[in-house]
Amino acid sequence: MRYQTGFLNHFASEAVTGALPEGRNSPQKPAFGLYAEQFSTSAFTTPRVENRRSWLYRMRPTTEHGRFEPYSGNPRLAAPDGSHTTPNRLRWDPLPLADGGVDFVDGLVTFGGNGSPSEGGIGIHLYVASETMDARAFQNSDGEMLIVPQQGTLRVVTELGRMDVPPGHIALVPRGMRFRVELVDGPARGYVCENFGAPFRLPDLGPIGANGLANPRDFEAPVAWFENRDEEFEIIQKFSGSLWRTTINRSPFDVVAWHGNSAPCRYDLARFNTIGTVSFDHPDPSIFTVLTSPSDTPGTANCDFVIFPPRWMVGEDTFRPPWFHRNVMSEFMGLVTGAYDAKEGGGFAPGGASLHNQFNGHGPDVESTRKATEAQLAPTKITDTLAFMFESRSVIHTTEFAMRGGLLQSDYDDCWRGFPKARLP
Ligand SMILES: O=C(O)Cc1cc(O)ccc1O
Numbered sequence: 001m002r003y004q005t006g007f008l009n010h011f012a013s014e015a016v017t018g019a020l021p022e023g024r025n026s027p028q029k030p031a032f033g034l035y036a037e038q039f040s041t042s043a044f045t046t047p048r049v050e051n052r053r054s055w056l057y058r059m060r061p062t063t064e065h066g067r068f069e070p071y072s073g074n075p076r077l078a079a080p081d082g083s084h085t086t087p088n089r090l091r092w093d094p095l096p097l098a099d100g101g102v103d104f105v106d107g108l109v110t111f112g113g114n115g116s117p118s119e120g121g122i123g124i125h126l127y128v129a130s131e132t133m134d135a136r137a138f139q140n141s142d143g144e145m146l147i148v149p150q151q152g153t154l155r156v157v158t159e160l161g162r163m164d165v166p167p168g169h170i171a172l173v174p175r176g177m178r179f180r181v182e183l184v185d186g187p188a189r190g191y192v193c194e195n196f197g198a199p200f201r202l203p204d205l206g207p208i209g210a211n212g213l214a215n216p217r218d219f220e221a222p223v224a225w226f227e228n229r230d231e232e233f234e235i236i237q238k239f240s241g242s243l244w245r246t247t248i249n250r251s252p253f254d255v256v257a258w259h260g261n262s263a264p265c266r267y268d269l270a271r272f273n274t275i276g277t278v279s280f281d282h283p284d285p286s287i288f289t290v291l292t293s294p295s296d297t298p299g300t301a302n303c304d305f306v307i308f309p310p311r312w313m314v315g316e317d318t319f320r321p322p323w324f325h326r327n328v329m330s331e332f333m334g335l336v337t338g339a340y341d342a343k344e345g346g347g348f349a350p351g352g353a354s355l356h357n358q359f360n361g362h363g364p365d366v367e368s369t370r371k372a373t374e375a376q377l378a379p380t381k382i383t384d385t386l387a388f389m390f391e392s393r394s395v396i397h398t399t400e401f402a403m404r405g406g407l408l409q410s411d412y413d414d415c416w417r418g419f420p421k422a423r424l425p
């Protein structure tokens with residue numbers, strides 16, 4: 001597997017020498033009878049710095065297909081309807097692995113979300129998959145997909161090429177791009193943030209300077225790859241909240257060459273240059289932002305993707321875990337591996353999830369608080385951990401599955417029960 005590096009670079013790649021036109025995008029006769037197609041994930045007139053589009057040179061035009069019909073193969077992929085929205089702090093056990101018959105598309109389960117595909121917001125899903133997708137592809141016209149594998153390496157085959165995405169990596173698939181997910185090493189489970197808002201980008205670094213956090217060069221985009229298969233393929237499309245299907249008589253992965261900056265990519269979270277205090281106090285978790293989808297209000301994200309990776313803790317005279325807090329932003333968390341430093345008492349397992357909605361108090365459980373208050377504050381390294389957060393400016397509405405699907409822990413509030421009362425002089 002080969003990759004091209006850089007976030008949002010203007011890439012160029014051809015799988016067959018001579019397939020990529022030079023000096024123009026749409027020649028009268030593209031090489032070998034290929035068809036040129038522009039793929040736009042920003043409006044044509046978007047300012048240049050934000051503009052995203054690629055030119056694809058494919059064996060047949062995408063246009064050759066019949067009607068899309070409603071698809072009923074995944075009833076658990078469903079936008080929240082508002083009837084299960086709650087201020088309560090929620091935590092879920094891991095989604096059980098699929099024991100057969102479920103691929104990535106049918107294994108997506110919506111836990112929550114906000115906004116809408118046309119106005120912005122996010123969808124939050126978990127997935128389990130036991131089957132590789134073969135003659136089948138997914139196109140999400142509603143949102144960009146940020147995929148966070150928790151178990152099982154995914155081979156994400158996209159129109160622009162292939163990427164291997166093991167746990168500890170993330171993948172970003174542009175809105176509208178067709179892809180399939182193959183399983184490399186057995187059953188898979190993970191999380192997806194479906195982004196209806198501005199595409200994810202690297203956060204500004206302010207006084208941190210020109211380097212740090214996720215560095216652009218560590219993002220990897222695929223090189224052109226195609227398959228020459230004239231057989232029936234099923235295309236599942238998510239469009240305006242619903243799933244649709246059609247079939248085509250060839251593989252949709254027939255792009256022989258492409259150039260542009262709207263491309264899928266993967267990123268190894270171990271490359272994240274984690275920055276934290278070297279004096280005192282626990283910094284705000286924005287210091288751990290990998291990618292952000294800004295809203296129209298500066299500094300108030302449609303969605304931030306934030307990680308809590310292995311790191312040194314050296315703060316002096318400092319309560320080192322996340323502090324108790326109430327937040328205008330809503331926080332959905334997942335755990336890829338290990339344990340999370342705010343939840344020594346258990347209950348937040350790899351593959352599980354939690355939700356702390358707008359202004360609802362949370363923070364370390366009783367056990368974590370006691371330990372952190374009494375700890376000898378020598379430098380310590382937090383190892384074997386990788387938690388993350390999808391943080392959003394709007395309340396996260398939960399789905400029927402999230403509330404009644406059997407995974408919700410009924411006793412989550414109890415982890416904050418029994419703090420000793422302060423003793424005043
Ligand atoms: O709630 C959480 O565990 C996430 C979180 C972590 C942190 O270090 C500071 C604030 C915060 O919301």
Ligand SMILES: [Fe+2]
Pocket residue numbers: 325327331356362
């Ligand atoms: Fe929080």
